[in-house]
Amino acid sequence: xxxxxxxxxxxxxxxxxxxxxxxxxxxxxxxxxxxxxxxxxxxxxxxxxxxxxxxxxxxxxxxxxxxxxxxxxxxxxxxxxxxxxxx
Amino acid sequence: xxxxxxxxxxxxxxxxxxxxxxxxxxxxxxxxxxxxxxxxxxxxxxxxxxxxxxxxxxxxxxxxxxxxxxxxxxxxxxxxxxxxxxxxxxxxxxxxxxxxxxxxxxxxxxxxxxxxxxxxxxxxxxxxxxxxxxxxxxxxxxxxxxxxxxxxxxxxxxxxxxxxxxxxxxxxxxxxxxxxxxxxxxxxxxxxxxxxxxxxxxxxxxxxxxxxxxxxxxxxxxxxxxxx
Numbered sequence: 001x002x003x004x005x006x007x008x009x010x011x012x013x014x015x016x017x018x019x020x021x022x023x024x025x026x027x028x029x030x031x032x033x034x035x036x037x038x039x040x041x042x043x044x045x046x047x048x049x050x051x052x053x054x055x056x057x058x059x060x061x062x063x064x065x066x067x068x069x070x071x072x073x074x075x076x077x078x079x080x081x082x083x084x085x086x087x
Numbered sequence: 088x089x090x091x092x093x094x095x096x097x098x099x100x101x102x103x104x105x106x107x108x109x110x111x112x113x114x115x116x117x118x119x120x121x122x123x124x125x126x127x128x129x130x131x132x133x134x135x136x137x138x139x140x141x142x143x144x145x146x147x148x149x150x151x152x153x154x155x156x157x158x159x160x161x162x163x164x165x166x167x168x169x170x171x172x173x174x175x176x177x178x179x180x181x182x183x184x185x186x187x188x189x190x191x192x193x194x195x196x197x198x199x200x201x202x203x204x205x206x207x208x209x210x211x212x213x214x215x216x217x218x219x220x221x222x223x224x225x226x227x228x229x230x231x232x233x234x235x236x237x238x239x240x241x242x243x244x245x246x247x248x249x250x251x252x253x254x255x256x257x258x259x260x261x262x263x264x265x266x267x268x269x270x271x272x273x274x275x276x277x278x279x280x281x282x283x284x285x286x287x288x289x290x291x292x293x294x295x296x297x298x299x300x301x302x303x304x305x306x307x308x309x310x311x312x313x314x315x
C-alpha cells in the first residue's frame with residue numbers, strides 16, 4: 001500500500017502512467033482519459049484494478065464507469081479511503 | 088501453441104496434488120481429474136502462492152468465443168481456495184468473493200490464474216489451540232497450521248487472484264475471504280465417509296505431493312510459458 005505521506009494523486013498518476021507505458025510527467029490530471037491514445041476501456045479498467053489493489057479498496061462501479069480524468073479517479077479513491085470502503 | 092486444445096502437455100511441470108486427490112471419487116467441478124464435466128484445474132507452487140494454467144474451450148462459452156464469466160470466478164475461487172487448504176491444512180469455505188472483469192477471456196487461449204494470501208498468517212499454534220480464543224483448548228481441534236500457517240484471531244483469511252493472458256495482461260482480478268475449518272467441523276457440512284475422512288485428514292497433514300503425469304485428455308492445457 002502507498003505510504004500515507006504520498007498524495008493519492010501521485011500514486012494514481014503513477015499507475016495510470018504505467019498502464020499507458022508513459023512517464024507520470026506526461027499525464028495531465030485533468031485530461032479525459034478516454035481521449036488519450038492507447039487508453040481504451042480495458043486499460044482504464046486495468047488502472048482501476050491496480051488502484052484498488054494498491055489501496056486495498058473496492059470502488060463502486062457507479063464511480064468506476066463515470067470518472068473520466070485522473071483527478072476524478074483520485075477523488076473517488078480519497079472518498080473510499082475516508083469512508084472506510086476498504087474490504 | 089503446440090498442443091491440441093483439450094490436452095495437457097505438461098506432465099512434469101511441478102504440478103501439485105491437492106489433498107482431495109486421495110479421495111477416489113471426488114468430483115470438485117474446479118479441480119477433480121475425475122469429473123469429465125469439470126475444469127480439471129491443476130496447480131503449481133509459486134513463491135507467493137499458487138498458479139493454475141488453463142485453456143477453456145467452446146464448451147465453456149457464454150457469448151460465442153468468450154469464456155463464461157461465472158467460470159472465471161470459479162477458477163479464481165479454486166486457485167485461492169486450494170492455496171488456503173495447502174497453507175493451513177484445513178478445508179476452507181468461501182465467505183465472500185468479488186471479481187472485477189477487465190476484458191473478455193477468449194476460448195481456446197491459454198491463461199494463468201495466480202493466487203496469493205493477503206492476510207498475515209501467524210505461525211502454527213500448538214495442537215488443540217482454539218485460534219479464536221488463544222490459550223484455550225478446542226475440543227476435537229487438531230493442530231492448526233498443519234502445513235506451517237496458523238489462523239488469525241477472527242478465523243478469516245483474505246486472498247487475491249489475478250488471471251492473465253499469455254502476454255501477461257490482466258484479464259480479471261478477484262479478492263475473497265475464506266473461513267478455514269477443522270476437518271471434523273467441516274464434516275457437518277460435507278459428505279465424507281469415515282474412511283474418506285481418515286484419508287483426507289492424513290493428506291491434509293502431509294506435505295504437498297507432486298501430481299502424477301497426465302495421461303488422459305483434460306480440458307485444461309499448457310502453461311503460458313510453454314507457448315511458442
